[in-house]
Amino acid sequence: MSWVTKTLSSSLGKKLIMSLTGLFLIIFLVGHVTGNLQLFINDDGQAFNIYAKFMTTNPAVKILSYVTYIAIIGHVVYSIITTLANKKARPIGYQTSRASTNSAWTSRNMGVLGTIVLIFLVVHLQGFWYEMHWGNLPVVQYDGEEYKDLYSIVKFAFAEPLLVLLYVVAMVFLGLHLSHGFASAFQTLGLNHKKYTPAIVFLGRVFSVVVPALFASMPIYLYISSLN
Amino acid sequence: MNLTLKIWRQKNNSDKGAFKEYKVEHISKDMSFLEMLDVLNEQLANKGEDPVHFDHDCREGICGMCSLYINGKPHGPEQTTTCQLHMRSFQDGEVVTIEPWRATAFPVLKDLVVNRSAFDRIIQAGGYVSVNTGGVPDANEIPIPKKIADEAFDSATCIGCGACVAACKNASAMLFVSAKVSQLALLPQGQVERKERVERMVSQMDAEGFGACSNTGACEAECPKGISVTNIARMNREYFSAVVTSDNI
Amino acid sequence: MILDSKIPEGPLAEKWTKHKFNMKLVNPANKRKYEVIVVGTGLAGASAAASLAELGYNVKAFCFQDSPRRAHSIAAQGGINAAKNYQNDGDSIYRLFYDTIKGGDYRAREANVYRLAEVSVSIIDQCVAQGVPFAREYGGLLSNRSFGGAQVSRTFYARGQTGQQLLLGAYSALSRQVANGKVKLYPRTEMMDVVLVDGKARGIVTRNLITGAVESHSAHAVLLCTGGYGNVFFLSTNAMGSNVTAAWRAHKKGAFFSNPSYTQxxxxxxxxxxxxxxxxxxxxxxxxxxxxxxxxxxxxxxxxxxxxxxxxxxxxxxxxxxxxxxxxxxxxxxxxxxxxxxxxxxxxxxxxxxxxxxxxxxxxxxxxxxxxxxxxxxxxxxxxxxxxxxxxxxxxxxxxxxxxxxxxYTMGGLWVDFNLMTSVPGLYALGEANFSDHGANRLGASALMQGLADGYFVVPYTIGDYLAQIPQTKIPTDSVEFQKAEKDVKDRIQKLINIKGEKTVDFYHKKLGKIMWDYCGMARNEEGLRKAKAMIKTLKSEFWSNVKVLGTNEELNQSLEKANRVADFIELGELMVDDALHRNESCGGHFREEYQTPEGEAMRDDENFAYVAAWEFLGEGQEEKLNTEPLVFENVKLTQRSYK
Missing domain, CATH: 3.90.700.10 (Succinate dehydrogenase/fumarate reductase flavoprotein, catalytic domain)
Structure with a gap:
């Protein structure tokens, strides 16, 4: 085994991958939420569609998107590997446990929260990402150029209250996942400092509320719009 | 006070084990938890039953020999060692569940006694400064800022009881290992073997079958000596920078 | 029997240096041919095991705890003395020597105490080099405090956990040698007997506390670093497992037991x-x-x-x-x-x-x-x-x-000569287990000093002198002597289990403790001591006829472990009473009510009792024989201790 694989298969190395992929996905979320804010522009989806085309065609973005796929897969695969190893470290559990007195529920249930987020992600990707790439989308023209009208699909989808509910609930879970994951990623990297850690923890709390809330507000907004 | 005790009984390592219920009466609130178990054992012995085996030695909170997972927490409801836990922390009529530390790396030997020699092997992997007796410089030739000395002490105060492993949902030994890594990484004496040490100790920790860290902070919350998870962050830092910069292929 | 303390000739300050030069050395290449057994892994045991392994000897280290790090040295709080004079307050090796001799009420050997003070400075250097986080001043240098009756600040400390930090230092040195393969560690293993071959200590018999297996281990020398016997009082500040068994079994095999009544x-x-x-x-x-x-x-x-x-x-x-x-x-x-x-x-x-x-x-x-x-x-x-x-x-x-x-703390212990060897050749006693350096009373922060001095800086030198004079051939464990010792141990265990009496071990231990505390505790008198002796004799026969030991030998059996230890405590208790009874004076930790000044202070009798009492076991049921080693004071003047 080379030192690289040896390091990455150590308990610390595995957590390093979780941390780095997690942090990358946090950055991805920032980009994703910022871009999608264009859904709130009252232009019948023009800005959003132009943005969608840019995101699927720009070569730099393309590379980034592959990194994102790898990050997601890495995050999931390594979470499974570590969870299995962790289970092996304690095959017989305690009959009585009062873990709630020593740690946050979210921190102990990242696997469950992550799985829910993952299930949502599959639904989400299938509904929009797959459609955008390979689906049969209607086409619109702005300034003589053709664009796939992703906006119409989005608008149509979020007229369905059940789907809106699913998205809102999923965002709650994403928020819970982030509420531990954000600061935890820094701790794993060894970035724990008297001066900065409180700020990181605070930022993590804000992030885990604001970003999922913004995401959730989009389907809600579109649903309300669809009522008029 | 009177109590009902639900205690894990297991004849030896290969026995399956099960909980058994016992009653103890007229327990004084000034007793330590282990003295309460002494009362039970005296009771059992008088009846000719095998006493409940548990590890303990100094009974003043420093040797780290006592363990016990009491009512869902390592060392019981207070942040101290079981030997320093007193019965005033319990209510009359309470049901108290007592389990051994649970971890693959800490196999049960009998009843509540577990084998923690995995910790010794981790220290053997590098938890020392390689100096032979004699031939060392005068103690005051190595000035150390008070703050650093104090911080190193805070890490060195670990008693190796294993409550961190017991508390962790992953049975991870990171707090224990990182405390020793930190102590020696902070001090000038530890610099020479700094990289080698952390690499070897982490690798031994993994070989023993401890879990990974999920940063739940349970270890810190349950550590009777209040060892902080900042040690774990330091160990991570030490480890990553060691593997990147050392010449161990 | 003449007790030869082997104190070197010459002026006090040069004795140890000269002695080190005069001792024989073992060639580095030959060191690996010798095996040394170290029983106990506290400050004395861990430091000795590590230092001997560093020198090249093959060491086997035994402890009854689950890890060497748990030895009761860990509980020492206050600090460790050393004559560094870092505080510029007039300390010196001679002053530490003088304070210790005086503090011990003039019942310790001058040469031993001087050596202790001399090597104290090296201990601090050694511990700091190991990474022991002693308290420091803002300038980065070591901090000191005054402690326990000393008028200079010579105590080094690590908050209230000095013993812990020093032990973890010694434990880390030991761990390093375990990793190097020079020390083989036997945790949860209790020494049950010493084995003598041709009058020399050649090994031990142990019981594996998990499986109950009784095993023999041979070596060229055996070091007992097994601590004190304060638990004879049932209630003490000792750890629950602290016991006298190793020292007592050695005593019964011929090692003299000194000053057992000196209790702190x-x-x-x-x-x-x-x-x-x-x-x-x-x-x-x-x-x-x-x-x-x-x-x-x-x-x-x-x-x-x-x-x-x-x-x-x-x-x-x-x-x-x-x-x-x-x-x-x-x-x-x-x-x-x-x-x-x-x-x-x-x-x-x-x-x-x-x-x-x-x-x-x-x-x-x-x-x-x-x-x-x-x-x-x-x-x-x-x-x-x-x-x-x-x-x-x-x-x-x-x-x-x-x-x-x-x-x-117990100042008494196995008698040792200047080389820390007991009266049995090849059998050494270090730390609290020996009697050597504290006289009748130990000063605060001196126990850690003595344990580490013995282990790091005395025995590594003196053991070579002995080993250099014996053959390097491996010692077999299938000899008659080992077989007999094993059989005796097994018989004794079986005997304890077979009593199947009515009272638990703790019952007897508590009873013994009460007798000792009431009659052989802080103040003693002839009448009480005579009464105690009779009571202990009765207790002993009751114990051996009515104790209840549950379970079998072939398992983890804490009731059996305790029974085995308490049986030895009872016998030791009797010897403590004998010692207290014979010493018709008051000194340090031994206060006889009949011998006090009008103000109620201890009154020594230097004329008749300026000696080390060394008790010799003559056989079961027989009174022990008193041997004495006169204490010669050439450098200090014997005065009544006054702290007024």
Whole structure:
């Protein structure tokens, strides 16, 4: 085994991958939420569609998107590997446990929260990402150029209250996942400092509320719009 | 006070084990938890039953020999060692569940006694400064800022009881290992073997079958000596920078 | 039998240096051919095992705990003395030597004590190099405090956990040698007997505490680093597992036992709270630097305290008797341990004890808190105050602490010569297990010093002198001697199990403890001691006919472990009484009521008792034979200790 694989298969190395992929996905979320804010522009989806085309065609973005796929897969695969190893470290559990007195529920249930987020992600990707790439989308023209009208699909989808509910609930879970994951990623990297850690923890709390809330507000907004 | 005790009984390592219920009466609130178990054992012995085996030695909170997972927490409801836990922390009529530390790396030997020699092997992997007796410089030739000395002490105060492993949902030994890594990484004496040490100790920790860290902070919350998870962050830092910069292929 | 202490000739300050030169050396290439057994892994054992392995010897280290790191040295709180004179306050090797000799009430060997003071400086260097985080000043240099009756600041410390830090240092050195393959570790293994071949110690028989397996281990030399026997009193500050078994079995195989009656009763322990008590907890002596010891002036007020109708804070300043300050104006609350303890007992005997049982005095921090502020006191003693509150439920910042003396350390132990060898060739005793350096009373912060001195800096030299003179051939464990020893051990275990009596082991241990405390404790007299001797004899026969040991040998069996240890404590108890009875004087930790000055201080009899008593086992049921080693004082003048 080379030192690289040896390091990455150590308990610390595995957590390093979780941390780095997690942090990358946090950055991805920032980009994703910022871009999608264009859904709130009252232009019948023009800005959003132009943005969608840019995101699927720009070569730099393309590379980034592959990194994102790898990050997601890495995050999931390594979470499974570590969870299995962790289970092996304690095959017989305690009959009585009062873990709630020593740690946050979210921190102990990242696997469950992550799985829910993952299930949502599959639904989400299938509904929009797959459609955008390979689906049969209607086409619109702005300034003589053709664009796939992703906006119409989005608008149509979020007229369905059940789907809106699913998205809102999923965002709650994403928020819970982030509420531990954000600061935890820094701790794993060894970035724990008297001066900065409180700020990181605070930022993590804000992030885990604001970003999922913004995401959730989009389907809600579109649903309300669809009522008029 | 009177109590009902639900205690894990297991004849030896290969026995399956099960909980058994016992009653103890007229327990004084000034007793330590282990003295309460002494009362039970005296009771059992008088009846000719095998006493409940548990590890303990100094009974003043420093040797780290006592363990016990009491009512869902390592060392019981207070942040101290079981030997320093007193019965005033319990209510009359309470049901108290007592389990051994649970971890693959800490196999049960009998009843509540577990084998923690995995910790010794981790220290053997590098938890020392390689100096032979004699031939060392005068103690005051190595000035150390008070703050650093104090911080190193805070890490060195670990008693190796294993409550961190017991508390962790992953049975991870990171707090224990990182405390020793930190102590020696902070001090000038530890610099020479700094990289080698952390690499070897982490690798031994993994070989023993401890879990990974999920940063739940349970270890810190349950550590009777209040060892902080900042040690774990330091160990991570030490480890990553060691593997990147050392010449161990 | 003539006891040859092997004290080297020459001036005091050159004895050790010259001796080191005169001793034979083992060629480095030959060292790996020798095997050494070290029993016990406390400060003395771990440091010896590590140092010998570093030299190249093959070491086997045994401890009954689950890890060497748990040895009871870990519980030492206050500090370790060393004549570094870092504080420029007039300390020197000679002063540390003098203080220790005087503190020991002139019942220790000059040469040993001087060597101890001499190597003390190297210990600190060694520990710092290992990464022991001693307390430091802001300038980065080591900090010192004055401790236990010393008028200079020579005590190095690591908060209230000095023993822990030093032991972890020695344990780390030991661990390194385990990793190097030079030390083989046997945790959860108890020594059951020493094996002699042709009169030399050639190995031990052990019991594996998990499986019950009785096994033989051979070696060219055996080191007993097994600590003290304070648990003979049942209640002491020793760990629950601390025992005399290794030393006692060695004694019965021919090693002389010296001064067993010299017991140190530590003045600042948390008082007994009830019959359930399993052990006593020490509060560091350093508390006496700021705490003031007092009781009410009148018995009536003390009675009110005991009934709980008033608290300490209700008692006015003029109604308090700061008895140590009153009787010893120059040392005040900082008088040596034996003096502080005896005075606490005396004042409680007068009916002025302050807790429910009447056996406690106050240790009050009110004035210190008013003077320096609560924060300063918390910074110094925070962990001790927390521990006190945890155990007693009282907040010592608000109410004075209650303390009472408790058995803490035993100055007696196996007789050893200057080389730390017992009267059995090849059998060594180190640390608290030997009798050597503290005389009749040990000064604070000197136990850690002695344990490490023996292990790091004495035995690595002296053992070579012995090994160089014996063949390197491997010693087989299938010889008659080993087989017999194994059989004896197995028989004894079986005998204990087969008694199937009615009383538990603890029942007998508690009974023994009470006899020892009542008649051979802080104050002794002839009548009481004679009574105690008879009581112990009866207890012994009762134990061997009516003790109940549950379970079998072939399992983890704590009841059997205890029975085996208590059986030895009973026999030791009798010898302690014999020793206390024969020593018709008072000195240090041995206070005979018949021999005291009009002011109630210990009265030595240098003419008749300036010697080391070395008891020789002659056979089961026989009285032990007293051998003596005269103590010659060439450098210090024997005076009555005065701390007034």
């Amino acid at each position: 009763i530590h003045p600042t322990c948390i008082p007994v709270s009830g019959d359930h008590q399993s052990k006593l907890t020490l509060m560091s002596e350093s508390l006496r630097n700021d705490g003031r010891v007092w009781v009410p002036k009148t018995v009536e007020t003390a009675e009110k305290l005991r009934k709980g109708t008033i608290t300490a804070n209700d008692i006015k300043e003029e109604d308090r008797d700061y008895f140590l300050e009153r009787k010893y104006p120059s040392f005040g609350n900082l008088v040596p341990r034996d003096v502080a303890s005896r005075n606490a007992k005396l004042i409680c005997d007068e009916g002025k004890g302050v807790n429910e049982t009447g056996e406690a005095v106050f240790l009050d921090f009110r004035d210190a808190i008013n003077r320096d502020g609560e924060a300063a006191i918390r910074a110094k003693y925070g962990n001790l105050f927390d521990m006190y509150q945890q155990i007693t439920g009282y907040n010592p910042y608000k109410f004075p602490m209650m303390i009472y003396p408790a058995v803490h």
